[in-house]
Amino acid sequence: MISSAFGQTLDNLRENYSTILSGIVMTCFSLVILGTFILVYQNLIHLTQLAFRKSHYSLFLVDQISSHQKSAIAAYVKKIPDVGGIQEVSSDEAKKQLIESFVEARELLQQLDFPTFPNILEFVLDRSGPLTIEEARHLKSLDGVHDLITGRETRDQINTFFNIANFVGLFLITLLMICMVLIIYNTIHIAIRMRIKEIEILKILGASPGFIRLPYILEGTLIASISCLLSLGIIFFLYSFVVAGITFNNATYPIRGVVRFFTILEMGTFFVTIMLLGAFSSYLAANRIINNLDV
Amino acid sequence: MQNRPLIAIRKVRKHFLGKEPIFTDINLEVSGGEFIFLTGVSGAGKSTLFRMLLGLEKPDGGIIIFNGSDVRTLAGEDMCRHRRSIGMIYQDYKLLQKRSAEDNIAIPLQINGSPRNIRDKKIKDITRKLKIGKLLKQQVQSLSGGEQQLIAIARAAVHKPILILADEPTANLDQKMATRIFEVLSLLNSEGTTVIFATHDINLLKAHQKRILLLKHSVLVEVH
Numbered sequence: 001m002i003s004s005a006f007g008q009t010l011d012n013l014r015e016n017y018s019t020i021l022s023g024i025v026m027t028c029f030s031l032v033i034l035g036t037f038i039l040v041y042q043n044l045i046h047l048t049q050l051a052f053r054k055s056h057y058s059l060f061l062v063d064q065i066s067s068h069q070k071s072a073i074a075a076y077v078k079k080i081p082d083v084g085g086i087q088e089v090s091s092d093e094a095k096k097q098l099i100e101s102f103v104e105a106r107e108l109l110q111q112l113d114f115p116t117f118p119n120i121l122e123f124v125l126d127r128s129g130p131l132t133i134e135e136a137r138h139l140k141s142l143d144g145v146h147d148l149i150t151g152r153e154t155r156d157q158i159n160t161f162f163n164i165a166n167f168v169g170l171f172l173i174t175l176l177m178i179c180m181v182l183i184i185y186n187t188i189h190i191a192i193r194m195r196i197k198e199i200e201i202l203k204i205l206g207a208s209p210g211f212i213r214l215p216y217i218l219e220g221t222l223i224a225s226i227s228c229l230l231s232l233g234i235i236f237f238l239y240s241f242v243v244a245g246i247t248f249n250n251a252t253y254p255i256r257g258v259v260r261f262f263t264i265l266e267m268g269t270f271f272v273t274i275m276l277l278g279a280f281s282s283y284l285a286a287n288r289i290i291n292n293l294d295v
Numbered sequence: 296m297q298n299r300p301l302i303a304i305r306k307v308r309k310h311f312l313g314k315e316p317i318f319t320d321i322n323l324e325v326s327g328g329e330f331i332f333l334t335g336v337s338g339a340g341k342s343t344l345f346r347m348l349l350g351l352e353k354p355d356g357g358i359i360i361f362n363g364s365d366v367r368t369l370a371g372e373d374m375c376r377h378r379r380s381i382g383m384i385y386q387d388y389k390l391l392q393k394r395s396a397e398d399n400i401a402i403p404l405q406i407n408g409s410p411r412n413i414r415d416k417k418i419k420d421i422t423r424k425l426k427i428g429k430l431l432k433q434q435v436q437s438l439s440g441g442e443q444q445l446i447a448i449a450r451a452a453v454h455k456p457i458l459i460l461a462d463e464p465t466a467n468l469d470q471k472m473a474t475r476i477f478e479v480l481s482l483l484n485s486e487g488t489t490v491i492f493a494t495h496d497i498n499l500l501k502a503h504q505k506r507i508l509l510l511k512h513s514v515l516v517e518v519h
Binding site: 008204205 | 349372379391
């Protein structure tokens with residue numbers, strides 16, 4: 001049955017190449033839109049994550065802290081995974097930095113009598129999430145530590161932004177996928193409608209719905225597969241063209257190291273998904289026509 | 296058991312909405328191996344009767360037994376199997392025009408799932424029997440009406456069905472070709488296949504001493 005269905009599919013392709021070709025073009029076009037959207041979305045999320053990956057923390061130390069305590073705290077901070085850029089800011093340096101950061105009001109600030117500035121131990125966390133609650137609690141409980149400014153609110157806001165972006169992105173991808181199914185479905189539906197007489201003949205001759213359906217399912221799978229391969233080629237061409245256009249000088253060249261095309265695994269997943277969608281939508285289209293036949 | 300008719304139609308009624316009743320009460324018994332002419336004017340219900348036998352149309356009442364099964368109750372794979380046991384020939388041939396004659400003849404064998412070698416052998420046998428070997432590789436749309444009908448007969452008979460229903464197979468053909476079509480169907484009948492031949496060709500009916508059924512005024516009568 002399978003070999004006969006393959007033969008019939010090939011015959012169908014030969015006889016209706018113009019319908020098949022327009023189906024491939026339509027599907028390929030929608031896949032290029034879908035694939036480009038996924039690629040841009042993926043890279044934007046990746047770039048934003050990179051940009052917001054590093055977060056700064058300040059560990060406020062008590063006023064009368066011994067150098068031994070300071071060293072112990074610094075050693076502990078160093079041990080926390082993904083921590084870097086540990087820097088100690090003394091109270092005098094803190095005052096100096098504050099005054100320097102207000103260029104226009106420098107003279108005025110110098111005349112003011114500030115309360116004592118705390119000693120601060122600053123460090124940078126380079127990971128996709130903030131310090132864990134456990135890590136923060138432990139830091140605060142260390143001898144000589146007054147407080148920890150975690151910047152957690154900002155991180156939470158960024159995380160909320162990513163969650164919303166992920167939801168919107170997945171929603172749009174799902175929407176485009178549904179459009180894709182409808183396009184393949186309609187393409188196959190038109191292709192089958194053109195051959196409704198053939199289906200009638202097959203039904204009269206005693207062909208089972210499965211026998212009639214199989215060549216169309218193979219045809220839909222083939223249309224989807226060819227369109228998918230073509231669209232991946234087109235998206236790669238567009239990607240290379242855009243990246244080359246953006247990174248033409250030294251300032252933007254590093255972008256090449258950050259943006260990326262789909263991995264082999266992602267392309268494989270995309271291909272298999274589209275192939276299955278092709279088979280599924282052609283199954284639906286063939287079923288609808290077979291069930292509505294007058295014979 | 297041996298005398299069980301191949302076809303038993305009892306008290307069958309059929310009425311299409313907004314039209315005169317097509318059958319009010321028809322009864323028929325056909326034994327295996329018979330050759331029957333079915334005649335009547337256009338619209339008398341010859342094609343409808345064939346469609347009912349094939350399970351394409353359901354009667355409003357009565358029963359249709361074919362080979363021991365009630366056609367009205369068949370569904371799914373049973374209905375497919377039922378249709379495969381009947382060879383259908385149409386006035387307009389109903390061939391796949393863009394395919395070769397051989398591809399068309401092979402369809403019932405493909406549906407039956409016959410292996411390639413068996414398929415080739417059966418196609419060879421039927422084409423030899425019908426003397427249509429030279430047409431095999433040609434595309435159907437390039438053949439004449441008579442040749443297309445011969446291909447349609449080959450397709451209907453290649454899988455050796457129990458019954459062949461020929462719905463005015465000679466209607467569009469000249470007398471010479473009509474005679475050939477009749478001879479071919481007679482040949483298949485002589486090998487044991489039951490044939491019901493619908494026609495309103497009086498010459499054909501007169502020329503051959505066969506059982507004749509007439510559909511007239513919504514009833515079926517035996518005239519010969």
